Amino acid sequence: MKKHNFNAGPSILPREVIEKTAQAILDFNGSGLSLMEISHRAKDFQPVVDEAVALFKELLNIPDGYSVLFLGGGASLEFCMVPYNFLEKKAAYLNTGTWAKKAMKEAKAFGEVVEVASSADANYTFIPKGYEVPSDVDYFHITTNNTIYGTELHADPEVNVPLVADMSSDIFSRPVDVSKYICIYGGAQKNLAPAGVTFVIVKNDAVGKVSRHIPTMLDYQTHIEKGSMFNTPPVVPIYAALQTLRWLKAQGGVEEMQRRAKLRSDMLYAEIDRNKLFRGTVTAPEDRSYMNICFVMADEYKELEADFLKFATEKGMVGIKGHRSVGGFRASCYNALPVESVQALIDCMQEFEKMH
Numbered sequence: 001m002k003k004h005n006f007n008a009g010p011s012i013l014p015r016e017v018i019e020k021t022a023q024a025i026l027d028f029n030g031s032g033l034s035l036m037e038i039s040h041r042a043k044d045f046q047p048v049v050d051e052a053v054a055l056f057k058e059l060l061n062i063p064d065g066y067s068v069l070f071l072g073g074g075a076s077l078e079f080c081m082v083p084y085n086f087l088e089k090k091a092a093y094l095n096t097g098t099w100a101k102k103a104m105k106e107a108k109a110f111g112e113v114v115e116v117a118s119s120a121d122a123n124y125t126f127i128p129k130g131y132e133v134p135s136d137v138d139y140f141h142i143t144t145n146n147t148i149y150g151t152e153l154h155a156d157p158e159v160n161v162p163l164v165a166d167m168s169s170d171i172f173s174r175p176v177d178v179s180k181y182i183c184i185y186g187g188a189q190k191n192l193a194p195a196g197v198t199f200v201i202v203k204n205d206a207v208g209k210v211s212r213h214i215p216t217m218l219d220y221q222t223h224i225e226k227g228s229m230f231n232t233p234p235v236v237p238i239y240a241a242l243q244t245l246r247w248l249k250a251q252g253g254v255e256e257m258q259r260r261a262k263l264r265s266d267m268l269y270a271e272i273d274r275n276k277l278f279r280g281t282v283t284a285p286e287d288r289s290y291m292n293i294c295f296v297m298a299d300e301y302k303e304l305e306a307d308f309l310k311f312a313t314e315k316g317m318v319g320i321k322g323h324r325s326v327g328g329f330r331a332s333c334y335n336a337l338p339v340e341s342v343q344a345l346i347d348c349m350q351e352f353e354k355m356h
């Protein structure tokens with residue numbers, strides 16, 4: 001039976017990315033050695049990193065003066081590296097969910113943290129608006145897509161301070177005005193690569209300004225200077241990332257990804273709104289995520305939750321159980337998800353509705 005992969009992350013990657021990476025694991029560039037067996041300093045590997053960086057810059061239209069880094073530690077380590085490198089006195093954070101809260105917690109160890117707004121009291125069912133960002137902060141941190149709660153900032157905020165963003169779960173799903181940011185980071189395991197590599201886009205002249213000592217491995221300057229080769233980088237995930245970046249370019253880039261994301265999510269939200277059995281969890285329609293679509297059973301049909309999960313699983317849906325903080329269901333619709341998978345889920349919802 002065909003499987004439809006709605007996993008929240010690690011999640012679906014284009015099939016050709018997996019095949020090309022598998023091929024390189026068996027035989028890298030006809031060398032007779034596996035990608036897993038070669039040095040990251042081998043002359044054949046440097047072009048992989050160079051092309052991945054170049055494609056990152058091209059696809060996101062990154063201006064001059066920025067570096068693209070491939071590091072370890074996941075987005076979770078960036079929660080700490082960001083304030084380590086940029087927080088001298090005070091930083092502002094928008095509290096839009098679990099990951100934003102974790103980022104804020106780390107920053108508090110380095111200076112004053114202003115929570116400009118929060119939707120915690122409403123279980124993060126919307127993204128706060130109308131807040132003021134103090135003009136004297138070192139940066140304003142946002143989480144552009146809230147993977148757990150299914151809310152998303154669909155455009156770069158208009159503020160007069162440098163932005164920092166966790167884009168773990170919506171990178172490459174829309175154009176971004178990188179010039180507004182001093183740092184954009186994320187774990188790769190949604191729209192880019194298997195887990196194990198973290199991407200960081202950093203503005204070169206924003207680093208080296210804080211007065212504290214930064215341990216070598218946590219200093220962005222180290223990795224900028226060494227082109228992500230200060231220590232042994234995760235070569236297999238970086239190789240896979242390059243294959244995804246090539247795929248993205250061939251498909252038409254981030255504008256095309258945005259078009260597809262909107263198409264998929266419009267289809268699924270329309271069915272959630274139409275079907276009497278279900279209800280979307282995000283209360284502000286403009287904040288509904290294109291990437292992670294969260295819904296629950298309507299109140300009158302609460303007792304059918306386990307039945308629907310079983311029904312959908314038997315029809316090939318994978319990973320649609322909602323996160324425990326929200327309950328119900330979450331259909332993650334990342335870049336590589338074919339529209340047919342969304343249609344298969346909709347068919348499931350309609351068939352289940354007919355049975356009740």
Ligand code: PLP
Pocket residue numbers: 009073074075076077099143145146147148166167168169186187188
């Ligand atoms: N930020 C967001 C928005 C996420 O969705 C996740 C993981 O799902 C993280 C951060 C944590 O990423 P990592 O596991 O790479 O540390």
